[in-house]
Amino acid sequence: MWSGEAIRAQARFKLTGGKFECVKCSRRYNRKENFRRHIRLECEIDPQFQCYLCLKRFKRKEHLFRHMRLHAKPTNGVTS
Ligand SMILES: [Zn+2]
Ligand SMILES: [Zn+2]
Numbered sequence: 442m443w444s445g446e447a448i449r450a451q452a453r454f455k456l457t458g459g460k461f462e463c464v465k466c467s468r469r470y471n472r473k474e475n476f477r478r479h480i481r482l483e484c485e486i487d488p489q490f491q492c493y494l495c496l497k498r499f500k501r502k503e504h505l506f507r508h509m510r511l512h513a514k515p516t517n518g519v520t521s
Contacts, residue, residue: 482501490502492509492512
């Protein structure tokens, strides 16, 4: 009957229409795993990957890598 796990989880989502809704940002997920991934990787984490060239911040490493490729482009043939 008494589950610390459940209480911790309750503090973070509410069930809305059978979906897990994040109490912090109101995003909804069909599956608890997806919700937990959201908490772990997105919601409670400030963007921690920062581009050292333009100081833009990204939540995901892949996004930063993708962004860095823009800087890696040769700048000698400016297309405009
Ligand atoms: Zn959230
Ligand atoms: Zn940048």
